[in-house]
Amino acid sequence: MKTPSIKKAALLGGEPILSKKPGHFPWPVGGQQEKEAVRRVLHSGKWGTLGKECAEFAAKYAEFCQAKHALPVINGTTAIELILRGLGIGYGDEVIVPPYTFTASVHAIVLTGATPVFADIELDTFCLSATAVEKAITPRTRAILGVYVGGRPFDVDALGAVADKHGIPLIEDAAQAHGSEWKSRRVGSLGKAAAFSFQNSKNLSGGEGGAVTTNDDELYRRMWSIHHNGRSWNSADMTSVCLGTNARLAEWQCAILLEQMKRPDTCFEARSRAAARLDDALGKMPFVSVMKKDERITRNSYHLYCFRYHAEALGNLPRSVFVRAVQAEYVADISEGYCQPIYEMEMLYSDDFKRMTGRTFENPKERLPNNETIAHKEGCWIYQSSLLGTDDDTDRIIQAFEKVADNAEELKHAFA
């Protein structure tokens, strides 16, 4: 039998760089300490409803974010919704949001009754553009919800200045950005309030879960009440003083998160090292643009390693084929990113949307040329767990890009 060639792309039947999907980057990672944590809760007799683990995690997470308060909640989507509701935002209001985000950022806005207004992103950061936000502001704008895409802090100074100028709050969607820093200050304390997610894939994972952080005492108390069926702050009284829900995080998850918090620093080092190595090598490839360097970003969690792919520099090899071909080399989990813009999704044109917001959604794509480019043509990312290997592992990712480039013509022929 003929041995498959190592030079031929695996997608074309060649030998992949690794013989199988790497088993050495499992995510999330747990062990004896997480088992002990679950056992601890099991034997405590208190499995939920604002217990000891929840209080301890809230205190530790607030400290981690350099914020005054943290409120553990059931997930990141609810965290955003709680912030908006805590700020009194709802029906008839508008919230500015980037289109390059997970749908949850938009769902959370609509679930309060407010209308999401999309403002364009920057091509070289994938984050919200302050200039575009300024243009999207109307008398109904009540907040700016910025998203730290892949963990990269957006331009906090520029967006903060627009928010201040118009007297509206800047909210951080930090679902992907645990531990990232802007000018040596942690995300989670840079705006009015921040939302985090601890969903399975996140750098800090509890399987599911989320948190809100804020420095504002009053907002914190309002969000606390809303997340606890509207009960008044810190009272055991069953009376509801406001409309609320049950968004409390279970003790199991808080206990696991406390253990997971002991791990992120080593993972952070590995991701940063891999990202710097990728920046160096991929930055020299004509078909890749790496993200803009910004000295003000003093720490990036690299939940995603984002980059732009330029098909025209690889003989018009479509992005989808490029990504499949790299994936087939088994060196990394790579994706075309948010390739279906949220403003094309059915949910915004549904009767539900009209009922919730009282508005008819109009496709804003003409105003979003950068998002159109990144979503449909250029945006790509590598998932954080593929950045946890050694330098050799990272070099294999670089090798895969080179190998796919060498096979571009044939790949295009076979798959485009």
Ligand SMILES: Cc1ncc(COP(=O)(O)O)c(C=O)c1O
């Ligand atoms: C940017 C962003 N916002 C919000 C969320 C929602 O978080 P969750 O899945 O915990 O509800 C996510 C989750 O992937 C996200 O990536």
